[in-house]
Amino acid sequence: MNYLLLLIATLPLLAQEKIKPEMTELWDPIPKVINPGNHSTPPSDAIILFDGSDLSQWIKSGSVEQAHWQINSDGSMTVQKGGGIETKEEFGSVQLHVEWRTPEKVKGDGQGRGNSGVYFQKVYEVQVLDSYNNRTYSNGQAASIYKQSIPLVNATRPPGEWQSYDIIFNEPQYDQKGNRIKKGSFTVFHNGVLVQNNVEIQGTTVYTGQPQLRDIKTPKRLYLQDHGNPVSYRNIWLRKL
Secondary structure: OOHHHHHHHHHHHHHHHHOOHHHHOOOOOOOOOOOOOOOOOOOOOOEEEEOOOOOOOEEEOOOOOEOOOEEOOOOOEEOOOOOOEEEEEEOOOEEEEEEEEOOOOOOOOHHHOOOEEEEEOOOEEEEEOOOOOOOOOHHHOOOOEOOOEOOOOOOOOOOOOOEEEEEEEEOOEEOOOOOEEEOOEEEEEEOOEEEEEEEEOOOOOOOOOOOOOOOOOOOOEEEEOOOOOOOEEEEEEEEEO
């Protein structure tokens, strides 16, 4: 027997025996205690952006006017002509929950059917669309990172039913001169199904052309799009990351 090899093989085990369990235990920092909520209530550390009562957290996009979308008796709001709406507050990386519904009565097809969008920092869009038996370009269907990333599956419910997005947005990093120093990412769950798995954000989501660098002067607000279709939203909250 080669006793030298046996000794070498045994050394890590001997070293491990000298390490006590408490030497690898971390007691600080202590994670903050929150109430996680349930299917109908958000976590206790969430910022409530819309609970059905008012639009006090929102303004008409590109202005200082109060948001003009219609609040409905069921606690939702519906897109109205005159443009999208955006939050008053700016946000970096967040966990977002938003529920949306396309009209039960189907009108149009492709991109003209139940079209809206959830934009992070006003330039990174997660597409909202009635993609139930409605063919369009794959990187423009519901839950796509618009014109950048095709969802892993189509988890769309029929028109008229409520749908949910749970989105992790890690914002891209820019220096003070507007140079990007780190790309961001999206993870998206559509109706509880993982459809975007830590997808790298290539740049702004644009209809024509290639992704661009974000203008760092653009406010980092959450924006909901008016695309001419009466899409409804409810139960919108986020957590800063």
